[in-house]
Amino acid sequence: MNANPVSLEATGVRFYSQNDESVFFKWLRDIPCVEKFEGRGLTLYITVLPNLVDEDSLRELLALFCRYGVEKRQLAQFDRVEFSEWFRNPNAFWHVEVFG
Numbered sequence: 001m002n003a004n005p006v007s008l009e010a011t012g013v014r015f016y017s018q019n020d021e022s023v024f025f026k027w028l029r030d031i032p033c034v035e036k037f038e039g040r041g042l043t044l045y046i047t048v049l050p051n052l053v054d055e056d057s058l059r060e061l062l063a064l065f066c067r068y069g070v071e072k073r074q075l076a077q078f079d080r081v082e083f084s085e086w087f088r089n090p091n092a093f094w095h096v097e098v099f100g
Contacts, residue, residue, distance in 0.1 A: 003051045005035060006077065008061075010044040010070040027064050033057040053078045058087065062094060072097040 015021035028034050033052035038045050048061075058078055065072050076098050079087055089095060 003049070006048045006050055008046040008048055008070075008074050010046060010065075010068070012042050013044060013068050013070065024064070024068060027060070031057050031060045031064070033061075048078075050078065055083055055086075058083055062098075066094060073100065 013024065015024065025037075028037055028046065033048050033050070033054070035047040035049050037047065053061075058075070061075060061078075062072070064070070065075065072094055079099075086092070088099065
């Protein structure tokens, strides 16, 4: 797996309260493969270390992106054999949004 950091983009994320925003950023900090994040304009750039993406981290990124309406297609780059059984499940609610 590629060890070079990958930048994911969360553009126009909408928070409905101060606590909602706090939860979003705490969630990001708690995902082990997330190295850092930085906002510029309306976009939050999330730096992920691909070699640290495991099943739990990928599930957390997927859940976070679903909850906050972040473009899920960018998660397809983390597809690996060890995740394919559940991640590529064509019946999963995220499948079309991740894989097209």
